Amino acid sequence: MLDPDQRRLLGDFVRAHRERLRPDAPGGRRRTPGLRREELAARAGISATWCAWIEQGRDVQASPQALGRLARALSLSRAERTYLFELADRRDPDSEAGEAADEAPASLREMVQAVAPPAYGLDRFWNACCWNAAAMHLFRGWLDAGAQRNLLRYIFLDAQARALIPDWEHRARRVLAEFRADYSHNLKDKRMQSMVAALRAESVLFARAWGEQGVLDRTGGLRSFTHPELGPLRFRQHTFTPADRQDFKLVLLMPA
CATH class of the missing domain: 1.10.260.40 (lambda repressor-like DNA-binding domains)
Structure with a gap:
């Protein structure tokens, strides 16, 4: 009322x-x-x-x-x-229904390509919808993986993510808690429910962390990586939301 x-x-x-x-x-x-x-x-x-x-x-x-x-x-x-x-x-x-499933807005694609540091866009399912060359080079096995570019599936199911991220379990739990904040806006979305159900079935850590009900804002901060070619890397992550399409995110990794 x-x-x-x-x-x-x-x-x-x-x-x-x-x-x-x-x-x-x-x-x-x-x-x-x-x-x-x-x-x-x-x-x-x-x-x-x-x-x-x-x-x-x-x-x-x-x-x-x-x-x-x-x-x-x-x-x-x-x-x-x-x-x-x-x-x-x-x-x-x-x-x-249809609006949130559209391709990334032009403004987001243009911004990703306009910056030199690693940058990528996420849709409401946390699929990568656009990225630049630096991001593709950093995230081997995700942004160069063909059709499957879901960030959650990459982090929880891909061995390359475990090798890339030194504090993998902590970061995986944090990413899931950040995703859950978005999930609350799409509780009745059948595709979202199917995605979560599949991850719970395929990843023991995802299932356990999902049951813990953690929720976090995507606040950014320092992010460390161990790249197979470039060695240890440190970035400061920033996440932005387009004013005209708040179901998308721009993630920018500035060298730290």
Whole structure:
């Protein structure tokens, strides 16, 4: 249940964006700017009464599907749509379906290629979606591994990761705790559930650590590696999230 302040913010937001829209058919002078509530309701396939109650801040139930139709009728941007669902305390069904599975945004790919130190991008499943030459040279067996480029599978299942990372078990546990923070946003995602189930079945450490329920922010810090050609390496890891696609991450390793 939404508190009164949250309902008021939701109503103000919907009304403001309704008043910015142009009517479908030209007509004479109007008493109010933008669309009438009845016109918005018709566009969204919802009742005019429900629309009025939302704008008035009444305690009404708004399903994710109805909010999605309302967002499309209001011609909301991605950020505006996200804000609408956050105000209504609902999960956007579109963000779980196709959008998050898209390829990495161009801004992320360009940033990865623009820097000289190792850099790579992760999608919401923690698959590497882009990387530069320095990252591919550092992470042998992962970024040069063909189709399978999941960071969790690399760390927990690949012997090359154990050789590369001196404090392998500690780092593996930390990465899993960081992933779990993201997992909480995708609890109903069947693909995510299947990925976790497979890792629990294939890795004893993953299964044990998953059961410990650890959760951490991806804060970065010093990272040490023992490269088969370059020897001991130390980096300071930084992780960034694109403002327009928060289901992706940019990971940058600066020499330390």
